[in-house]
Amino acid sequence: MKRSSILALTVAALVPLSACGGGGDPLDAETSESEGSAEDGGSTDDDGSTDDGAAGGGDVGEVVVGSANFPENVLLAEIYAAALSDAGVEVSTTLNIGSRETYMAGLEDGSIDLIPEYTGGLATYLNPEITVTSSEEVLAEAQENLPEGLQLLQISEAEDKDSLVVTSETADELGLTSIADLEPHAGDLVLGGPPEFESRPNGVDGLREVYGLEFAQFRSLSAGATLTVQSLVNGQVDVANIFTTDPAIEENDLVVLEDPESLFAAQNVVPLISTEKVNGTVEEALNEVSDALTTENLTEMMVQVVTEGQDPAEVAREFLDENL
Incomplete structure (x- = not known):
C-alpha cells in the first residue's frame, strides 16, 4: 500500500499529535509565574524565524507557555518558560492542558501564547492529507496551513516520533x-x-x-x-x-519496528507561538533552546523525569545551565 493512499483519510481533520493524550481546559491547568520584561522583534521568514523590527516588536507583556498532557511536553514547556524568564520576559505556565484539539483552541483564543510542538503531528492535524515526510517539507507544510496569528520559530534537531x-x-x-x-x-x-x-x-x-x-x-x-x-x-x-x-x-x-512506508512523518520539536508575542528577545531565547536540543539530550532528560522521577522544572533548569 503506497504512502499516497493516506489521502483518503478525511476523517481525521481534528487529530492531535503523536505526542498528546486526552482532553482538558487551559483555564483549569496548573499555572505559575515569573517576572521580567521583553524587547523588540521582527517579521516572519520562510523558516519560521523573524527579522528585527516586525510584528510583535516592543514589550510583548506576559507570555503564557502551555503544554500537552504528557511528561516530555511538560519538560519542554518548562525549558521554554525558564529560557524566556532568563531573557527578562514575564512568563507564566499552563501545563498538562490535554490533546492538540484543546491546546490549539487555547492558542487561537489567547488563553495560552506558546507551546512546544512537533512538526509532523502539527502538519497532519492541519492537513490530514499530508504526504511529505522530511523535516524541511513537513515544516513547510505546517507553516503553510497555520491559523492566522500563529507562527513557528526555529525547529530543533530533537525529534520524538x-x-x-x-x-x-x-x-x-x-x-x-x-x-x-x-x-x-x-x-x-x-x-x-x-x-x-x-x-x-x-x-x-x-x-x-x-x-x-x-x-x-x-x-x-x-x-x-x-x-x-x-x-x-x-x-x-x-x-x-x-x-x-x-x-x-x-x-x-x-x-x-521500522516504518518503510514513512507513515510517521518527521517530528522535530518546534516552538508554536502567537505572532503578537514574538519580538527579538523572545525569538532569540527560543532559538537558542532549539539550537541546544538534540534527540540524545532530550532522551537523557526523559530518563531523569520518567525513570528517576525528577521535577521537570529542575531538569529544565539544569539543561539550560549546562547548554545556554
Whole structure:
C-alpha cells in the first residue's frame, strides 16, 4: 500500500499529535509565574524565524507557555518558560492542558501564547492529507496551513516520533523487524495507544490504508504514560504506540519496528507561538533552546523525569545551565 493512499483519510481533520493524550481546559491547568520584561522583534521568514523590527516588536507583556498532557511536553514547556524568564520576559505556565484539539483552541483564543510542538503531528492535524515526510517539507507544510496569528520559530534537531513497538519476545516469535511484517499477524494482535491514535490519519486508519493492518482490537491507553509500557510488557496489548524518546524502550528491551512506508512523518520539536508575542528577545531565547536540543539530550532528560522521577522544572533548569 503506497504512502499516497493516506489521502483518503478525511476523517481525521481534528487529530492531535503523536505526542498528546486526552482532553482538558487551559483555564483549569496548573499555572505559575515569573517576572521580567521583553524587547523588540521582527517579521516572519520562510523558516519560521523573524527579522528585527516586525510584528510583535516592543514589550510583548506576559507570555503564557502551555503544554500537552504528557511528561516530555511538560519538560519542554518548562525549558521554554525558564529560557524566556532568563531573557527578562514575564512568563507564566499552563501545563498538562490535554490533546492538540484543546491546546490549539487555547492558542487561537489567547488563553495560552506558546507551546512546544512537533512538526509532523502539527502538519497532519492541519492537513490530514499530508504526504511529505522530511523535516524541511513537513515544516513547510505546517507553516503553510497555520491559523492566522500563529507562527513557528526555529525547529530543533530533537525529534520524538510515533512508533509501533513490540516486546523482543514477540519480535522473535513472529519475525518482526518492520511494521509491514505485522500484516499476516495483525488479526490476532491487540494494538494499544492513546485515544487519538484510533482516529488519526497516521494511527489505526493509516496503518490500515498504508500497511493493510487490521488488528483484532484497539485498546485506548494514556499518551506518554507508563501504563502503555506496562500493558505491553504484561501482555495486555501486543503492539503499542510509544514515542521514540521514551526511556522505557531501552529499559525493557523493546523493539521499535521500522516504518518503510514513512507513515510517521518527521517530528522535530518546534516552538508554536502567537505572532503578537514574538519580538527579538523572545525569538532569540527560543532559538537558542532549539539550537541546544538534540534527540540524545532530550532522551537523557526523559530518563531523569520518567525513570528517576525528577521535577521537570529542575531538569529544565539544569539543561539550560549546562547548554545556554
